[in-house]
Amino acid sequence: MLAIAPLPLADLGPLHAARALAFSSARAPPLLAAAAPCATTLPAYAVGGKTAAAARAAGWRVVDTTDTGAALAPRLPPGTLHARGRHAATPLGGLPPLILYEARAATALSPEGVRHIRGGDISHALFFSARAAGALSASPARRA
Numbered sequence: 001m002l003a004i005a006p007l008p009l010a011d012l013g014p015l016h017a018a019r020a021l022a023f024s025s026a027r028a029p030p031l032l033a034a035a036a037p038c039a040t041t042l043p044a045y046a047v048g049g050k051t052a053a054a055a056r057a058a059g060w061r062v063v064d065t066t067d068t069g070a071a072l073a074p075r076l077p078p079g080t081l082h083a084r085g086r087h088a089a090t091p092l093g094g095l096p097p098l099i100l101y102e103a104r105a106a107t108a109l110s111p112e113g114v115r116h117i118r119g120g121d122i123s124h125a126l127f128f129s130a131r132a133a134g135a136l137s138a139s140p141a142r143r144a
Helices: 013-017 028-035 037-041 049-057 069-075 111-118 130-138
Strands: 002-006 020-023 044-047 062-066 080-085 097-105
Touching: 020 028, 020 049, 028 037, 028 049, 028 080, 028 097, 044 049, 044 069, 049 062, 062 069
Parallel strands: 020 044, 020 080, 044 062, 080 097
Antiparallel strands: 002 097
């Protein structure tokens, strides 16, 4: 129920002063690598294996990864930027953010999704965030 919308990086100044990057979402590394390829020379820290894999695939050397942001935050060096979406579920220890994308409410369900809802094929739905659940409950698609 949320669509990822990349945001333009208007100011790369914070990247020039950064000593490391922290990623808490697998969406952030490829977006940052596309917008600022030079950033891949910075060491990266990641929350979760999927995020670490995305950072490596985008060209970063991941020096540390943990399962939670709370576990990673005290291990981050000074000068680390948190490359993330506008609405972070877990800001990392007050790090300065580098906002790369935002999750916006989707405007429509896929035709296949509508067909399954109308056909009564769906009895339960899993959501990865409260924002996604709220987007569905506020959506006209709910009445599909």
